[in-house]
Amino acid sequence: MPKQKTHKGTKKRFRLTASGKAKHRRSGTSHLAARMSHKRKRTLRGTGVVDSLEATKIREALAGNSY
Secondary structure, three states: OOOOOOOHHHHHHEEEOOOOOEEEEOOOOOOOOOOOOHHHHHHOOOEEEOOHHHHHHHHHHHOOOOO
16 A cells, blocks of 8 residues: 655644644735734734644645655
8 A cells, every 4th residue: 555645735734733733834824924013024924823624634644744
């Protein structure tokens, strides 16, 4: 039986925590931030946690390889 390959796009965008949750970088932070309110920029800081249903799909796509 062949092994499942890691989905490279998923590997670049998500990271699994020790409990199996998937963390991601919030969208809309790379450029055009001058027109955003300070509150909006503040809430976009850091990482977010993905919904548990999506986390299972991400875990399958990573095939045990999280960095």
